[in-house]
Amino acid sequence: MSTPATSLSPAELQRAAHDHLWLHFTRMGGYAESDIPIIVRGEGCYLEDAHGKRYLDALAGLFAVQIGYSYGEEIGEAAAAQMRELPFYTNWSYAHPRAIELAAEVASLAPGDLNRVFFCSGGSEAVESAWKLARQYHAARGERRWKAISRRVAYHGTTMGALSINGIAALRNPFEPLVPDVLHVRNTNRYHRPPEESEEEFTAFLLEDLESTIEAAGPGTVAMVIMEPVQNAGGALTPPEGYWAGVRDICDRHGILLCADEVITGFGRLGAWFGSERYGIRPDIVTSAKGLSSAYAAIGAVVARDAVMEPFLEGSAMYTHGITFGGHPVQAAIALANIEIMKRERIVEGVAERQDAFRATLAQLLDLPIAGDLRGTGYFYALELVKDKETRESFSPEECESLLRGYLSHALFEHGLICRADDRGDPVIQISPPLVAGQAEFDEIAGVLGDVLAEASTRLG
Ligand SMILES: Cc1ncc(COP(=O)(O)O)c(C=O)c1O
Structure with missing residues (x-):
């Protein structure tokens, strides 16, 4: 890797970052006396900071950089060509070639008749748009349904x-009152369920919870059920056998739209283009972002079944929603270039081929006393940390604070590994490398995690 292109020295960058840059979801006070990590370049699965130190990015940006960091030249060419031809035009009432081509491409990759593509700028906007779409879909059919x-x-x-x-109360609470009405049901975390419960019983238990929540809400008021194929927060929670077929059936019986939030699982992370395909989910709506452009551009998409668009195709009906940058031609050109690279380099097939080796490598970590459960699939894993492996007892909030924030996050970064220590649910280490990672990277991830977690166990006594 060559020297950074910025004209500012590392010290000047630090000063300017401290003085002006407001980081997302960051305790800025935590940097009052210390350096803000500044990443200046990337190559393959690796990043380099302002001091020239290298890190293996086992989180793929934020579950996003599918093709790794080395395709800037090729994708930059596509962006530059689009800049020359048409730097911007909007999707409000107009189309342009790149948005059309990308919509057709996404429709061809998405399973079933998920053929209608509405672009936005990222994952939150995609989810926001999906809920609004679900509400208006029902309204267009003469029903007033608004709940999610x-x-x-x-x-x-x-x-x-x-x-x-x-479903994370700590994120919602500071901003109440929120948008009415959302009901939360059980997730598919099985690790803390009674050990004698069979998978079939677990599925029945989850579906009964969903059904009774819908009954209590009033089925005719529920617009949408939204769930990730594999839930990230809480630690790569995979569905038990029969779960998705059951969810689909419940939605069908109550006339509720099913939205698969594939902001993370879309575009290859689970070893298929979409998690919905992998699990046979048959959603009415899919939300996506991140991997659509491998994060080389800020673009997201809502993909709807033909039937969902149908009520909007007649008379004066309209989906009353739009975003200036939705379908931005340069972002669309970048996403198209990303998909072309993913196909050419067989990125998704590569995940399917290497995922067993990845799991087997990570599974070695289960020998550690602190490592309770390894969950996930494809290139999407979480390792749950426990205080007592026998009883599966978790850490207290104070212990999580000192273990995750006080030690682990920092120690992993010091050892040159970027992955996330997360306690939005039970404490987990999230591991989701770029989809180009191979055995060398798997070994490095497991090696560093093994050393750091062994040290954490020792510290905890
Ligand atoms: C499942 C899911 N949905 C939505 C979002 C929001 O995406 P964004 O951060 O692009 O707004 C995320 C972000 O991580 C996500 O994981």
Whole structure:
């Protein structure tokens, strides 16, 4: 890697960052006496900071950089060509070639008749747009339905609608009153369920909870059920056998639209283009962002079944929603270039081929006394940390604070590994590398995690 292109020295960058840059979801006071990490370049699965130190990015940006960091030249060419031809035009009443081509491409990759694509700028906007679409879909058919149902501990974004959908109370509470009405149902975390419960019983238990929540809400008032194919927050919570078929059936029986939030799972992370395909979900709406452009552009999409668009195709009907930058031609050109690279380099097939090796490598960590459960699939994993492996007892909030924030996050970064120590649910380490990672990266991830978690166990006594 060559020297950074910025004209500011590392010290000048630090000063300017401290003086002006407001970081997202960051305790800025935590940097009062210390350096803000400044990432200046990337290559493959690796990042480099302002001091030239390298990190293995085992979080793919934020579950987003599918193709890794080395395609800037090629994608930059596509962006520059689009800039020359048409730097911007809007999707408000107009189309342009890149938005059309990208919509057709996404429709061809999405399963079933998910053929109608509405672009936006990211995941929160996609979720926001999906809820509004669901409400208006029912209204266009003469029904007043407005409620959304999501799962506890699930993260779905930060705009007011998407925030209201979140199942994480600590994120919602500061902003109440929220958008009415969201009901939260159980997620698919099985680790803390009774050990004698069979998978079939667990599925029945979850579906009974969903059904009774809908009954209590008044089925005719519920517009949408929104869930991730594999839930990220809480730690890569995979569905038990029969779960998605059951959710689909309940939605069908009550006339509720099913939205699969594929902001993370879309575009290859689970070893298929969409998680919906992998699990046979058959959603009415899919929300996506992140991997659509491998995060080389700020673009998201809502993909709807033909039937969902139908009420909007007649007379004066209109989906009363729009965003200036939705379908931005440069962002669309970048997403198209990303998909072309993903196809050419067989990125999704590569995940399917290497995912067993990845799991097997990570599974070695289960020998550690602190490592309770390894969950996930594809390139999407979480390791749950426990105080007592026998009883599966978790850490107290104070212990989480000192373990995750006080030690682990910092120690992993010091050891040159970027992954996330997260306690929005039970404490987990999230591991989601770029989809180009191979055995060398798997070994490095497991090696660093093994060392740091062994040290954490020792510290905890
Ligand atoms: C499942 C899911 N939905 C929505 C979002 C929000 O996406 P964004 O941060 O692009 O607004 C995220 C972000 O991580 C997500 O994981």
